[in-house]
């Protein structure tokens with residue numbers, strides 16, 4: 001046994017590399033974080049550019065607020081965020097980001113991150129920041145032309161983690177497909193609000209050919225986004241989804257969740273109104289699709305892994321149309337106190353209060369839909 005054996009702290013650099021792996025676990029989560037930052041910055045145009053399907057580089061270009069110069073040195077430091085002012089805010093988060101982990105993780109997990117940004121008062125000039133693995137700005141050039149907005153470019157994702165890099169290279173087809181699927185969800189997100197976002201996704205192949213993979217027109221209409229993404233035929237047999245129902249609280253869950261706090265118990269004990277808005281295939285034979293590839297679920301405009309909710313939709317649909325799957329875009333509008341987005345680091349698993357009661361109520365509404 002060597003002299004150095006025994007318990008000792010691992011150096012902070014290694015800790016950072018390990019924990020960064022929890023937010024950015026694959027190509028999909030890297031893209032998700034960058035697109036969410038663009039949406040949080042109020043962008044109305046977002047370009048997502050892949051080089052060699054993301055193996056070489058990924059770049060997200062937005063026309064949002066830009067980053068003010070006093071923030072340059074801290075944007076990529078761990079737990080720096082401009083979005084949350086106090087811990088209380090965690091119960092009612094309206095922005096996608098609030099943990100300040102994405103940029104610092106991308107720096108730790110890639111071969112380099114370059115941020116080009118300009119605020120309204122900076123334009124027509126912008127600044128290029130090159131950021132090192134520890135999130136420190138290693139060079140800054142304030143003399144580039146840039147309209148208002150921010151570009152974040154990440155090269156060779158997972159280079160510092162050889163095993164994960166190999167995995168990405170080996171599975172790139174599947175990883176890219178998964179990523180593109182999430183981008184479809186983000187291309188539909190803003191339609192539940194009142195402003196549209198023009199999203200364009202391109203890939204530059206190794207040989208140099210660039211192809212457009214997805215494009216929306218930026219109008220705030222869900223139907224026109226669906227048409228832009230999949231063509232006019234995509235709206236055949238599709239009707240508006242518009243449900244509103246109350247969900248009774250689950251008494252056991254209320255007790256567990258309120259942890260003896262009477263105010264919280266009171267809030268959680270009353271019935272919750274849930275609205276479900278979007279588009280769905282007609283509940284008739286022949287009204288659906290042969291595959292369940294176009295099903296997108298959101299909670300308050302945030303894409304999420306639906307699990308049981310998706311299962312409930314498909315189950316009920318198949319009682320009407322046993323051999324097909326519905327097209328679904330479903331945005332669940334609920335008060336923020338009944339959903340917890342802090343369950344998983346990627347915020348895609350969302351805890352729903354009284355989920356079983358919600359599922360029951362949903363199924364009943366879908367049956368009479």
Ligand code: ADP
Nearest residue numbers: 037041075081082097098099100101102103150
């Ligand atoms: P979070 O989104 O949780 O705040 P991030 O690591 O994703 O954390 O980003 C850190 C900070 O960098 C953000 O809070 C924001 O101030 C700034 N930032 C990142 N991307 C953009 C962007 N596209 N436009 C404007 N500001 C950005």
Ligand code: MG
Nearest residue numbers: 033037097102
């Ligand atoms: Mg973020």
